[in-house]
Amino acid sequence: AQSVTQPDIHITVSEGASLELRCNYSYGATPYLFWYVQSPGQGLQLLLKYFSGDTLVQGIKGFEAEFKRSQSSFNLRKPSVHWSDAAEYFCAVGGNTDKLIFGTGTRLQVFP
């Protein structure tokens, strides 16, 4: 079955600390992988995506993610978190059908 797992429901970090949000997927074919961010009361904004090539992809707002096929993972990272990064983050996977499957999200809280 196709699925996306975000094992961390809620993460708290201090401003300036590094961040890693985990995402594991189960998908039968070559996946298209995405990270989205949702600020409170807003829709989802695309942070970055991967579908081929270099397994380390750069996104907006200083985020990056690494695709590891052997681990079926696509973890999101940021070297130094800013207070404005507090939001909910969603990982998603898709394929040829263009229907994305979303994880349940990770809520990030940033302490000053």
Added chain:
Amino acid sequence: DVKVTQSSRYLVKRTGEKVFLECVQDMDHENMFWYRQDPGLGLRLIYFSYDVKMKEKGDIPEGYSVSREKKERFSLILESASTNQTSMYLCASSSGGTPADGYTFGSGTRLTVV
């Protein structure tokens, strides 16, 4: 700037009312989607459409219907609103073919059914 616009940010409706949630995109996208978002459950797909007058059920279509009479507009209809349909509703669109570009989302409609 490309946009997906949802007509209402907040709605309060009474149980039993027929509710229309409107979504318009200006990107000439073929595909449109309706999700509901609830705490701890993430995004759940209600209905989607790959073309005008075409619709397909998602994972939780019960109690909902949709209409796509024009390419740019995708409406979600709650035939008889119930309190368990209180939720955030998100509309999204994408270009046809592979999902390489991902989805563009609207800002959401927070619906409260009382």
